[in-house]
Amino acid sequence: MEVQLVVIALGCFLASIVNAALATGGIYITLAATTAVLPVGVAIPLQTVLALPSLLGRIYLCWRGINWQIVRMFLPMAAAGSMIGAGVFVALDEGIIALSLGILLLALIWFVPQGIKLGDPRRFLMVGGLHGFFGTIFGVGLFLQPAVLRTEMTRLQITGTLAVCLLGLDIVKSAGYVSFGFDYAHYLPHIGVAIVASLAGTWVGGRIGTRIPEDKFRLVFKWLITIVGLRLVTKGAGLLFAG
Known part of the structure; x- marks a missing residue:
């Protein structure tokens, strides 16, 4: 368990720095860390609590800038999509989840089109439903981050x-x-180290965000997620063939 805690703490620390500095992207690092030391069927549900300290820290730091109109549009449909997605998640084999998540990460990094703008907050009704459904199944959503990044x-x-x-x-x-x-209680040690590491990472990220060359970060980040995606595809295929 010691190795698990160290890897998760490091992953949450780095993820929180990325999130605080660049608004998004840390989820991929957290997924990479947790899937490296835990089964995919455990790693995905843990994302919700591992992200909590970083999210609270970002809300505190950026409270004045929150667009509440988008929040009101997004959350109701996201909640409905999430409850449906939870039922699908428990019905899927771990190999299918790992393989699908790996393909999803590779698609998000390499094939999501750029330049699409979303200016109307009402479009976040649809974004919420889709993101809630797929995010609950795979631990990472397809739609919210790209949609928000394409606003003004x-x-x-x-x-x-x-x-x-x-x-x-x-x-x-x-x-x-x-x-x-x-049962989240079984993973309280993992959650505990994540809280400490995430708070520290959020503090660091909030202070170095403007110093990070975004183009260089995106290049390194793109290849990091590519490696994670390929690893999950390999792991999922291995589990399916072994079964």
């Missing part, structure tokens, strides 16, 4: 708005996982 909001507004939307959704996702039998 500033970095402060994006960071705060994303954090509130994701916090509300994570509460619903956690309830869905618990209702289908997942």
Whole structure:
């Protein structure tokens, strides 16, 4: 367990730095850390509580910039999509989840089109439903982050708005996982180290965000997630063939 705690603490620390500095992206690092030391069926439900300290920290730092109109549009449909997604999640084989998540990460990094703008907050009704459903199944959503990044909001507004939307959704996702039998109490040590590491990472990220060359970060980040995606595809295929 000691190795698990160290890897998760490091992953949450780095993820919180990325989230605080660049508004989004830390979820991929947390997923990489947790899936490296835990089964995928455990790692995905844990994302909701591992992200909690970082989300609260970002909300505190960016409170004045939150776009509440987008939040109100996003959360109701996201909650409905999440509850449906929780039922699908528990019915899937771990190999299928790992393989699908790996393919999803590779698609998000390499094939999501750029340049699409979302100026109308009402479009976040649809974004909420889709993100809630897929985010609950795979631990990472397809739609919210790209949609928010394609608005005209500033970095402060994006960071705060994303954090509130994701916090509300994570509460619903956690309830869905618990209702289908997942026991968070069994992983209290993992959650504890994540809280400490995430708070420290949020503090660091909030102070170095403007110093990070965003183009260089995105290049390194892109290849990091590519490696994680390929690893999950390999792991999922191995589990399916072994079964």
